[in-house]
Amino acid sequence: MKSDTIAAIATALSNAGIGIIRISGKDSIAIADQIFKTKSGRKVSDMESHTVHYGHIVDDGTVIDEVMLLVMKAPRSYTMEDSVEIDCHGGIIVTKKVLETVIRHGARPAEPGEFTKRAFLNGRIDLSQAEAVIDIIHAKNDLSLKNSMRQLRGNVLTKIKDIRSNILLDVAFIEAALDDPEHISLEGFNDKLSTNVSANLKSLNHLLASADNGRMIKEGIQTVILGKPNAGKSSLMNLLVGEDRAIVTDIAGTTRDTLEETIQLNGISLNVIDTAGIRETEDAVEKIGVEKAKKSASEADLIIYVVDASVPLDQNDYEIIEFIQDKKAIVLLNKSDLTSVIDDVTIKELTKKEVIRISAKENTGIEIMEKTITSMFFKGDIEFNDEIYITSIRHKAALAEAIKSLEQVNESILMGMPEDFYSIDLMNSYEVLGTIIGESVDEDLVNTIFKEFCMGK
Amino acid sequence: MSYVYESYDVAVVGAGHAGCEAALACARLGLNTVMFTVSMDNIALMPCNPNIGGTSKGHLVKEIDALGGEMGKNIDKTYIQSKMLNRSKGPAVHSLRAQADKQDYSREMRRIVENTDNLTIKQAEVTKILVEGDQVTGVEIYSGGIYPCKAVVLCTGVYLKARCIYGEVSHYTGPNGLPSANYLTQSLKDLGIEMYRFKTGTPARIDKRSIDFSKMEEQFGDEEVVPFSFTNTAEDIKKEQVSCWLTYTNEKTHEIIRENIHRSPLYSGAIEGTGPRYCPSIEDKVVKFADKNRHQVFIEPEGNYTNEMYISGMSSSLPEDVQYAMYRSVPGLENAKITRNAYAIEYDCINPMQLKPTLEFKKISGLFSGGQFNGSSGYEEAAAQGLIAGINAAMKLLDKEPVILDRSEAYIGVLIDDLVTKETHEPYRMMTSRAEYRLILRQDNADLRLTKIGHRVGLIPEDRYEKLLQKEQMIKEETERLEKTPLGGAKEVQEILESLGTTTLKTGITLAELIRRPELNYDMIAPLDKERKELPRDVIEQVDINIKYEGYIKRQMHQVEQFKKLEGKKIPDTIDYDDIPSLRIEARQKLKQIKPISVGQASRISGVSPADISVILVYLEQQRRK
Structure with missing residues (x-):
């Protein structure tokens, strides 16, 4: 159900320490009441406006974070609505979790610029700022729309489209029968519907689970591993991921496609992409891989350039060095277990980047690399778009709502409710799934009814 | 030679289902009204199917009745079979449909309109709409007679440049050979009105004596008949019913x-209408x-005093010889004698996005329209729009608030909002799936939803209004x-x-909770309800539904609340969308064309995104504060 209480992370995610979650709307205090526990057991609804309280965010008995909570009652808040701010201390991952908890308890993710919009509409912001408000809405909205689609991992789009068209077909059949009961009968349809709903539920639950471990949405810093063939990119990838995800052989050109994994580094998500080694090649398949690698690298937030220290730099290396000149990158001198023919100073002068000596094989130097990346991030050397987190949370909320609606359908079937009740919830899940892939409902239903079913007269 | 004839307050063009409702509404509200028809003998004609109501259309008729319209009363008088469709489904989709005696229906309506004060009926073809500046000033008929008036309601149905077609045969007439209206389209185009060309069709009629009913399944009416009009009880209208087959x-x-598809004008391209x-x-x-x-074919009587049977499900525009062969291949119709051929009909209508939700043209003050002229189809859709167009013409002349029903108040609201907001490329038919709040837009509660509006307008008399208030009170108390x-x-x-086949109690429970159990209802738990008072049937029905579906209804009410917020944000006529720099170009063009009256309506225009809506909201607030 579309709640009128909104929530979002109010702080930029690229700095360390405190993350602030802001909730605004008539249910914000009630929502905070459900998840915020103080030692004394005092309820948020009993707290005075403009007071700060220490306690824990608890969901389902699990403590998520130790926080400070600020209560602001209407109209004395930025939006002039009841508002709550939660200061989290546990870093980005935890901040995100707290936001998700707030949303699960009845808030909805704020639209881009929505706090400001509300502040203006409720008379909080001065007229002179109206133009700026409009600009924010537009700029952020464009960005978020672009991100929304771009962040979905390849097959997720297809999956959601499939599920949606399955749902629509069921609704269309029910509606066709309701509109033309003398030509189309719903007899025996319940069993079929319940099978369909259960199958769709299974797929959606699977998607939601994958959303939790980052397999649905590319969230985090886009990190691309580059290097010429056999420099040890895949070995590095496996080290980072902690499993044999990439195939490692000593035949140059083994990784012909790009592989993606999300890893957590001191609370920062890295979306790591292993690429095919970059080299001049005549092999058609490998050529595609090389092109893909270059494309990924050009869109990356961070490039990890892996250099094979045991062989001299060649034309392929120089091409990569040229490529990373104006990009955020670090250089890893790999194979430091072997005799090195490249020294740190030369490569540092060539690339003007931080250089770290590692051995992916012996697992040395990795910690230094991790520390370097973390500090680049916290110093703000690596920037990325916060909207990505918000989008992923929005997607998850939409998935959860779609699941809830479908469960409602199954419940209605069990309770023996008449068929017209099913379509309400089916349609709702169809609609919210559409928000993930950026499609609205429009005339879909009516069109499908006429296309699929032969209507009377 | 033009000459000025009598002056009226309102001129209604057309005397079909839309025209009759429009004219009756205006006349009953005290306005001097003239209604033009191409044929006095064909008032409220049913040229196609012999029934009123059906899924979602039945809802429309009940709403028309609750607002003070005539269609419900007229079909209650003239029905020959009545059925509640979808009875096994939820109450929201129960739909009333009655077979009409077509001639009776037309005759009864003629009796009503001819005996209504302030209403003059004139057989004439209106050829011109007269406009000065952007204000309508009158109409001109074929003879040259000019009728000055303050408002005009166009309800021309399928008669504008009508052409009936089957096979290679085509006639430039309206249905049943009635004269078409050939001049008005040009007059409207001259006024800058955008016209569409639509088509529809009807099946053959067959002589009852040539049908072998023993090869068909008999279809009976309901034993317990539900009236369309809230002024009637089941007892009032009980009668012997006829069967369909x-x-x-x-x-x-x-x-x-x-084998003959190449001879169909639809496939050969001879028909251009949609x-x-x-x-x-x-x-x-x-x-x-x-x-x-196989496809179903329903054989329905056209009336009690004719042998003609309507062949529902087999409308066609194939040539006569093919029609014979095709109908005669159907069991029971082997020896069928066709009394009237099936045909397709093409006609001119408007792009309804030129209308305000009051059904007045945006560009021409005082010019209203309703029915198939607006791109809809069906008797019920026509009557509903005719009623609203008539009411709003009257409200305008009486200087009162117009009636705009929103999508959460009535199917009529959905119908008109769809017509004026969404692009339509085919005749628009009402469907229950078009109503997003259908759980609360039931046929059984149309009176509770709309009688007050009808009363406010002046079409519902005091005693009927009082009765409604009592009913409301009884429902509330009993619930x-x-x-x-x-x-x-x-x-x-x-x-x-x-003994009722339901689980026994482990803890205390309220009677309402018991009713909520799927296997029980209000009547069944009577033995457990010692203090129950005798209540009218319609009150019990409401109580039962309210309690049984409370959870769902509450959820829908919550959605309606959200919906109403944006509906309530009105956009002034004077808004200049070019003054809002951040609107996307597509949105700007659509908004300028449709001129939505509220942010809610704007949000339903295809091509207007949620971000555009946010921008409009901020802009409106900015203007308000200036």
Whole structure:
């Protein structure tokens, strides 16, 4: 159900320490009441406006974070609505979790610029700022729309489209029968519907689970591993991921496609992409891989350039060095277990980047690399778009709502409710799934009814 | 030679289902009204199917009645069979449909309009709409007679440049050979009105004596009849009913059609109009749904005093010889004698996005329109728009608030909002799936939803209004009583529950909670409800539904609340969308064209995004503060 209480992370995610979650709307205090526990057991609804309280965010008995909570009652808040701010201390991952908890308890993710919009509409912001408000809405909205689609991992789009068209077909059949009961009968349809709903539920639950471990949405810093063939990119990838995800052989050109994994580094998500080694090649398949690698690298937030220290730099290396000149990158001198023919100073002068000596094989130097990346991030050397987190949370909320609606359908079937009740919830899940892939409902239903079913007269 | 004839307040063009409602509404509200028709003998004609109501259309008729319209009363007088469709489904989709005696229906309506004060009926073809500046000033008829007036309601149905077609034959007439209206289209185009050309069709009529009913299944009416009008009780309108009959097409029928499809004007390109998808011709069905080996055919009487039977499900525009072969391939119709051929009809209508939700033209003050002229189809859709157009013409002249029903108040609201907001490329038919809040837009509560509006307008008399208030009160009290009355697990109670086939009580429960159990209802728990008072049937029905579906209804009410927020944000006429720099170009163009009256309506325009809506909201607030 579309709640009128909104929530979002109010702080930029690229700095360390405190993350602030802001909730605004008539249910914000009630929502905070459900998840915020103080030692004394005092309820948020009993707290005075403009007071700060220490306690824990608890969901389902699990403590998520130790926080400070600020209560602001209407109209004395930025939006002039009841508002709550939660200061989290546990870093980005935890901040995100707290936001998700707030949303699960009845808030909805704020639209881009929505706090400001509300502040203006409720008379909080001065007229002179109206133009700026409009600009924010537009700029952020464009960005978020672009991100929304771009962040979905390849097959997720297809999956959601499939599920949606399955749902629509069921609704269309029910509606066709309701509109033309003398030509189309719903007899025996319940069993079929319940099978369909259960199958769709299974797929959606699977998607939601994958959303939790980052397999649905590319969230985090886009990190691309580059290097010429056999420099040890895949070995590095496996080290980072902690499993044999990439195939490692000593035949140059083994990784012909790009592989993606999300890893957590001191609370920062890295979306790591292993690429095919970059080299001049005549092999058609490998050529595609090389092109893909270059494309990924050009869109990356961070490039990890892996250099094979045991062989001299060649034309392929120089091409990569040229490529990373104006990009955020670090250089890893790999194979430091072997005799090195490249020294740190030369490569540092060539690339003007931080250089770290590692051995992916012996697992040395990795910690230094991790520390370097973390500090680049916290110093703000690596920037990325916060909207990505918000989008992923929005997607998850939409998935959860779609699941809830479908469960409602199954419940209605069990309770023996008449068929017209099913379509309400089916349609709702169809609609919210559409928000993930950026499609609205429009005339879909009516069109499908006429296309699929032969209507009377 | 033009000459000035009598002056009126309102001129209604057309005396079909829309025209009659429009004219009656204006005249009953005290305005001097003239209604033009091409044929006095064909007022409220039913040229196609012989029934009123059906899924979602039945809802429209009940709403028309609650607002003070005539259609419900008229069909209650003239029905010959009545059925509540979808009775096994939820209450929201129960739909009333009655077979009409077509001639009776037309005659009764003629009696009503001819005997209504302030209403003059004139047989004449209106050829011109007279406008000065952007204000309508009158109409001119074929003879040159000018009728000055302050408002005009156009309800021309399918008569503008009508052409009836089957096979290679085509006549430039309206239905049943009635004269078409050939001049008005040009006058409207001259006024800058955008016209569409639509088509629809009707099946053959067959002589009852040539039909072998023994090969068909008999279809009876309901024993317990529900009236359309809230002013009638079941007892008031009880009568002997006639039957309809069911038969099927078969492979042979389909073969005949396929072999001759090249002779269909639809497929040869002789018809240019856009037809409706929901009542396809039999040739359309056979081509589009090639995997179906049979289609249902309902044989319905056209009335009590005629042998003509309507062949529902087999509308066509194939040539006469093919029609004979095709109908005669259907079991029971082997020797069929066709009294009237099936035909398709093409006609001019408008792009309804030129209208305000009041059904007045945006560009021409005082010019209103309703019915098929607005791109809809169906008697009920026509009557509903005619009523609203008539009411709003009257409200304008009486300087009162117009009636705009929103999508959460009535199917009529959905119908008109769709017509004026969404692009339509085929005749628009009402469907329950178009109503997003259908759980609260039921046919059984149309009176509770709309009688007050009808009363405010002046079409619902005081006594009817008082009765409604009493009904509301009784529903409220009884619902509250059931919510509050507890029931303990005494032995006697448990025994009754067991006999009702429901689980016995483990803890205390209220009577309402008991009603909520799927297997129980208000009537069934009577033995457990000692303090129950005798209540009218319609009150009990409301109480039962309110309690039984409370959870769902509450959820829908919550959605309506959200919906109402944006509906309530009105956009002033004077808004200049070019003054809002951040609107996307597509949105700007659509908004300028449609000129939505509220942010809610704007949000339903295709091509206007949620971000555009946010921008409009901020802009409106900015203007308000200036």
